[in-house]
Structure formats: structure tokens, C-alpha cells
Amino acid sequence: MTASSYREALRQAHREALARDPRVFLMGEDVGKYGGTYAVSKGLLEEFGPQRIRDTPLSELAFVGAGIGAALGGMRPIVEVMTVNFSLLALDPIVNTAAALRHMSGGQFHVPLVIRMATGAGRQLAAQHSHSLEGWYAHIPGIKVLAPATVEDARGMLWPALQDPDPVLMFEHALLYNLEQELPAGAGEVDIRRARIRRPGRDVTLVGYGGTLEKSLEAARILAQQGIEAEVIDLRVLRPLDDATLLESVRRTRRAVVVDEGWRSGSLAAEIMARIMEQAFYDLDAPVARVCSEEVPIPYAKHLEEAALPQPAKIVAAVQNLWGNR
Amino acid sequence: MTAAPAPVPLPRELALRLLASMLLIRRFEERCAALYGEQKIRGFLHLYIGEEAVAAGVMPALAAEDAVVATYREHGHALLRGMSPESVMAEMFGKREGCCRGRGGSMHLFDAATRFYGGNAIVGGGLPLAVGLALADRMQGRERVTACFFGEGAVAEGAFHESMNLAALWRLPVLFCCENNLYAMGTALARSESQTDLCAKAASYGVPTLRVDGMDVAAVHQAAVTARQAVLESGAPLFAEFQTYRFRAHSMFDPELYRDKAEVEQWKQRGPIHNFTARLKAQGWLSEEEFLELDRQAGERVEAASAAAEAGEWEPAADLLKDVYTPREPA
Numbered sequence: 001m002t003a004s005s006y007r008e009a010l011r012q013a014h015r016e017a018l019a020r021d022p023r024v025f026l027m028g029e030d031v032g033k034y035g036g037t038y039a040v041s042k043g044l045l046e047e048f049g050p051q052r053i054r055d056t057p058l059s060e061l062a063f064v065g066a067g068i069g070a071a072l073g074g075m076r077p078i079v080e081v082m083t084v085n086f087s088l089l090a091l092d093p094i095v096n097t098a099a100a101l102r103h104m105s106g107g108q109f110h111v112p113l114v115i116r117m118a119t120g121a122g123r124q125l126a127a128q129h130s131h132s133l134e135g136w137y138a139h140i141p142g143i144k145v146l147a148p149a150t151v152e153d154a155r156g157m158l159w160p161a162l163q164d165p166d167p168v169l170m171f172e173h174a175l176l177y178n179l180e181q182e183l184p185a186g187a188g189e190v191d192i193r194r195a196r197i198r199r200p201g202r203d204v205t206l207v208g209y210g211g212t213l214e215k216s217l218e219a220a221r222i223l224a225q226q227g228i229e230a231e232v233i234d235l236r237v238l239r240p241l242d243d244a245t246l247l248e249s250v251r252r253t254r255r256a257v258v259v260d261e262g263w264r265s266g267s268l269a270a271e272i273m274a275r276i277m278e279q280a281f282y283d284l285d286a287p288v289a290r291v292c293s294e295e296v297p298i299p300y301a302k303h304l305e306e307a308a309l310p311q312p313a314k315i316v317a318a319v320q321n322l323w324g325n326r
Numbered sequence: 327m328t329a330a331p332a333p334v335p336l337p338r339e340l341a342l343r344l345l346a347s348m349l350l351i352r353r354f355e356e357r358c359a360a361l362y363g364e365q366k367i368r369g370f371l372h373l374y375i376g377e378e379a380v381a382a383g384v385m386p387a388l389a390a391e392d393a394v395v396a397t398y399r400e401h402g403h404a405l406l407r408g409m410s411p412e413s414v415m416a417e418m419f420g421k422r423e424g425c426c427r428g429r430g431g432s433m434h435l436f437d438a439a440t441r442f443y444g445g446n447a448i449v450g451g452g453l454p455l456a457v458g459l460a461l462a463d464r465m466q467g468r469e470r471v472t473a474c475f476f477g478e479g480a481v482a483e484g485a486f487h488e489s490m491n492l493a494a495l496w497r498l499p500v501l502f503c504c505e506n507n508l509y510a511m512g513t514a515l516a517r518s519e520s521q522t523d524l525c526a527k528a529a530s531y532g533v534p535t536l537r538v539d540g541m542d543v544a545a546v547h548q549a550a551v552t553a554r555q556a557v558l559e560s561g562a563p564l565f566a567e568f569q570t571y572r573f574r575a576h577s578m579f580d581p582e583l584y585r586d587k588a589e590v591e592q593w594k595q596r597g598p599i600h601n602f603t604a605r606l607k608a609q610g611w612l613s614e615e616e617f618l619e620l621d622r623q624a625g626e627r628v629e630a631a632s633a634a635a636e637a638g639e640w641e642p643a644a645d646l647l648k649d650v651y652t653p654r655e656p657a
């Protein structure tokens with residue numbers, strides 16, 4: 001076991017992928033000389049050279065689209081977009097081309113492309129750098145959506161994502177880059193199909209991912225002091241959702257709270273609640289609840305930002321509510 | 327008195343092949359229009375009638391290993407790239423024998439075998455894709471060209487500017503083929519662009535340019551051969567503007583309120599098939615009988631395709647979800 005940060009784990013994953021497969025290259029804004037907006041790719045330019053670590057102009061549409069073309073041409077590109085907010089300038093190539101190409105071409109072409117980006121709030125960056133739009137992407141058939149929430153997943157998701165024949169989007173919550181956790185020596189590839197139970201419990205299932213995993217675990221620790229044993233599920237894969245793991249847990253605990261940094265209306269949280277309703281309604285002892293971001297563009301001031309986001313206290317309250325402690 | 331037409335500066339056999347190509351597109355498109363009336367073809371249908379010389383001149387200048395990226399007005403490009411009229415027509419019928427098993431339709435023709443990367447219904451959507459294909463070639467040390475077709479309307483999109491910049495900055499072998507037919511749907515170039523000199527736009531990115539009479543298939547072909555060679559030799563992009571004109575409506579839903587019939591008639595005088603045929607006849611390379619025979623062959627080819635499409639089958643609805651993702655072994 002060695003301690004590693006989420007950032008270092010991602011960097012190591014890139015290093016491994018670049019070394020293992022000559023078709024892999026990284027491109028994006030400031031991934032090279034600057035060392036990456038979140039320093040994920042720091043040092044990689046020196047190690048792998050400018051052909052494989054490509055600084056792009058401020059042209060999200062063009063370099064994401066070029067990533068699709070390069071994937072079609074036999075490469076295995078990793079495209080880094082600075083944040084999910086900026087990925088909106090590349091929605092067209094992602095949704096209209098990458099996601100649709102295989103089906104639209106009758107199975108003739110597929111797009112083995114990985115697009116990574118930061119998501120989420122918590123750094124007082126206000127409304128144009130803080131949103132959690134991964135739920136939108138999880139709406140789109142033809143792409144897969146990953147949300148590594150642990151150092152182990154940061155280390156292990158990239159390689160299998162690159163092995164996937166179809167486009168994979170990886171959402172890295174911006175607050176996780178400094179997360180330090182133990183990483184087993186020789187840590188590598190992880191499964192990218194299943195959700196994981198991060199904390200077993202018998203009384204209620206908390207469903208989180210990305211930035212809400214730590215908050216859910218924190219809530220579970222508080223609840224344990226009150227005698228409520230919460231099970232915490234880390235979705236890990238936002239599309240396709242791993243219903244089996246989710247439902248197995250909810251059927252056991254008979255209660256669920258979904259914790260999602262996206263806004264509640266039309267959210268991933270809503271989708272998860274619907275699936276529980278559709279498939280486990282008669283196993284429930286209480287209506288499924290959720291803790292989402294308030295329906296407001298994420299504000300700048302610290303207290304306002306905190307108030308806008310899911311917090312452990314809100315999760316605890318939502319859980320307590322399931323027993324009618326009003 | 328009219329001057330004698332200029333002789334065709336190409337070998338006769340090639341010249342006749344280019345004529346046959348244009349005839350194939352023309353008859354194919356006319357058949358499509360009729361089939362649309364019969365409701366065999368549905369959805370959006372964009373015909374290439376009037377613009378045939380561009381695809382007919384460029385396609386034979388490309389090598390088999392090159393890649394082609396096109397737009398929703400791409401039936402002609404697909405046919406001349408080597409896709410069978412049967413697979414293209416069946417696709418438009420929505421049949422399983424279609425190149426995309428009925429999932430794409432007229433605007434989304436794809437063919438892996440001939441490196442035909444669509445068929446893109448997003449104006450400008452193909453340009454970044456072409457840049458990436460060329461990047462893959464560059465990074466894998468393959469000496470080949472990606473030809474990217476788009477209308478002049480795409481020049482207003484950010485995708486054009488971002489792609490031009492990236493291709494020039496990274497010196498990628500893309501042959502940008504702008505089919506300037508003067509109208510983007512109903513919007514004339516001068517009504518949408520402050521700078522109507524399209525070559526000047528490309529040149530501002532340091533991309534060399536060519537302006538070509540897109541109604542003259544011989545000129546298009548010669549320019550395309552030169553352009554492809556230049557891209558290969560420099561390893562950098564080139565922008566070719568083919569000045570052409572669409573004789574028909576933008577799509578089947580267009581009442582053409584935005585242009586005069588007289589203007590259309592004037593351009594028809596410069597019709598690519600009509601004029602090229604006249605030149606070939608004037609220099610004694612083509613008789614009326616030979617022309618009729620070429621035309622008959624084109625018509626026959628199209629009839630066969632349409633009959634095959636009619637006889638084709640529907641993809642079972644049970645296969646609806648096929649090919650959303652690449653099949654993989656269960657976990």
C-alpha cells in the first residue's frame with residue numbers, strides 16, 4: 001500500500017496507457033506545457049513528447065471532433081476538456097456524432113474515444129465553472145459515462161475505458177483531485193460495469209457517485225452514532241446504470257436516499273428513483289428520497305454555494321425523515 | 327455568334343468516364359425525386375442536381391486509401407466513391423440491405439470499405455472529423471489524404487474556423503472541398519457573410535487556396551489532382567472552392583422563394599453535363615448515339631438499384647437496439 005492522490009493516480013493511469021499502447025495520445029487545452037488545468041498531465045509532455053501530449057487551441061468543438069476522427073482513424077485518443085461547462089461547446093460532436101455514429105452507420109463504425117473532464121462545485125468558482133451536467137450525458141444512448149470517486153478508480157478506470165470500443169466520458173469531480181487514499185502496490189485496471197457498495201449497512205441505502213460519495217459516507221458515520229446503519233453505494237458508472245447492485249441493496253435495506261450534485265428536476269437522481277419505484281416498490285418501507293443541488297446556478301459566495309449543494313447534514317435529515325421523525 | 331467550346335484537356339477515356347459519372351448522379355437524383363413523390367423515400371432529401379461536376383471531378387482524383395467526409399447532400403459522393411447504387415438506394419428506402427441497415431437514410435450514408443465517413447446532417451459537422459482522421463494518418467505515418475466536402479454555408483460555423491486553424495496549425499493533410507452553390511437553404515452568401523471571398527477566409531489561417539469553376543468537370547478534376555498532390559507533398563491542408571449551383575430546391579420542402587427563376591435558368595445554361603457533352607461532341611470524341619448509350623447505361627444502373635431496394639426487406643424492429651453499443655461479452 002502506498003498513499004496516492006486522485007490526481008497522481010490519474011496521471012499514473014495516463015502514463016500507463018501511453019506506455020502500453022502507441023495509439024493512445026492525450027489532447028486538450030493546456031495539457032502539455034502548462035501541465036494540465038488540474039495538473040493531471042504534469043510531466044507527461046516531457047516524458048512522451050508533443051506528438052502524444054498535444055496542446056490544443058481554445059476550440060472545444062474542433063478538438064473533441066478531431067478526437068472522434070482520430071478514433072475512427074485507428075488511434076485511441078484521450079481528450080481532456082477543462083470542465084463540463086466548457087464541454088457544452090462540444091456538445092454537437094459528442095451527442096450528434098460520437099454517440100450516434102455506430103448506430104447511424106448500421107454498425108460499420110465505432111468511436112473508441114475517451115473524453116475526460118472536471119465537474120462539480122465547491123471551490124467558489126460560481127456558475128460557469130461549477131455545474132454537474134454528467135446527468136445530461138448519462139441521458140444519451142451510445143456513450144458510456146464514468147464517475148471515479150476513489151483513488152483506486154482514478155487509477156483504474158482509464159485503461160478499461162480505452163479498451164471500450166465506444167465513446168466513454170469520465171467525470172472527475174474537481175474536489176477529488178487532492179483526495180489522498182491508500183493504493184495497493186500494483187493497482188491497475190478496475191471493473192467499469194458495476195456499482196460498488198462502499199460501506200455496508202442494513203437500515204437504508206445511500207446512493208451517491210463522484211463528489212457525493214464522500215458526503216454520503218460522512219452522513220453514514222453521523223447516522224451510525226444515532227444507531228442507523230446506512231449502506232453507501234457508489235454508482236461509479238452513470239450509464240449504463242447497474243440496476244442489479246442498486247436494487248439488491250434497496251431490497252435489503254427497504255429504504256433509499258439518492259444523493260446527486262445535479263439539480264433535482266429531470267436529474268439522474270430522478271432516474272434512479274424511478275428505477276427503484278419500477279422494480280422494488282413493494283420492497284420499500286418508505287418513499288425513496290433524494291438530496292440534490294438547489295435549483296439555482298451555483299453561486300459564488302461560500303455560504304451560498306454550500307447552501308446550494310448536497311451536504312452531509314441534509315443527507316442525515318433526509319434519512320431521518322424516512323422514519324417520520326418530524 | 328458563340329465561340330467554339332474549349333477542347334477538353336483530358337484523355338478521352340477519362341473524359342468519357344467523368345461524363346458517365348455525372349450521368350449516373352443525375353439519373354440517380356432524378357429517380358430519388360420521383361421515388362420521393364411515391365413516398366418510397368421519406369424524410370429530408372437533398373439533391374445534387376447541377377453540382378455533379380464537383381464530386382465527379384474530385385472523386386477520381388482520390389486514392390482508395392484516402393478518406394472522404396461529406397454532408398447530407400452526399401448521394402453522388404457516395405456513388406462515385408464506389409458504394410453500390412443498390413446499397414445507397416436501399417438505405418434511402420430504409421431497408422436492411424441499405425449501407426446502414428436503414429438507420430441512416432439519405433443524410434447518413436456510411437461505408438467502411440471505401441472509407442466513406444458520412445453523411446453528416448450537422449452543417450460543418452464533418453470538418454473536425456476530417457481533421458481528426460488526418461491527425462490519425464499523420465500520427466501513424468500513413469501518407470494519405472482526407473477529403474472533406476461542405477457547403478459555403480458551413481463557412482459561417484465555428485466548426486469551419488476551428489477546424490481550419492487546427493488543420494493548419496498541426497499541418498494535417500486535409501483537402502477541404504467547399505461546394506459554393508451560393509445559397510445555404512434560402513440564404514444567399516452575401517446575406518450571411520461580411521466577407522464573401524471564401525478563399526480569403528481560409529488564407530487567413532495560412533491555408534493555401536484554389537478557386538475552381540465547379541461547373542466544369544475537367545477543371546474540377548485537374549484542380550483536384552493538383553490539390554491532392556499538394557496536400558500530400560506539403561503534408562498540410564488546402565482549401566478548394568468549387569463554384570457551382572444547385573438547380574433544384576434545397577430539399578423537397580423548399581418553395582424557392584429566395585431566387586429568381588431567371589437566375590436558375592441562367593445557371594442551367596452552364597449545366598455541367600450539357601456543356602461537357604457539347605465540348606466532347608465538338609472535338610469529335612462523342613457522338614449523339616454514344617451519349618445516349620452512356621445515358622441509357624446510367625438509367626439502367628439506377629433502375630436496377632431502385633428495383634433491388636423495392637425488393638429489399640425491412641430490418642426487424644426487434645433489432646432496433648442493435649449497434650447502439652459494440653457488443654461485448656457479458657461481465
Ligand SMILES: Cc1ncc(C[n+]2csc(CCOP(=O)(O)OP(=O)(O)O)c2C)c(N)n1
Pocket residue numbers: 399447448449450476477478479480481507509510511576
Ligand atoms: C448546425 C446546423 N444548423 C442548421 C442546419 C439546417 N440546415 C440544413 S442545410 C442548411 C444550409 C446549408 O447550406 P450549405 O452549407 O451552403 O450547403 P448546401 O445545402 O447548399 O449544400 C441548413 C441551414 C443544420 N443542418 N445544421
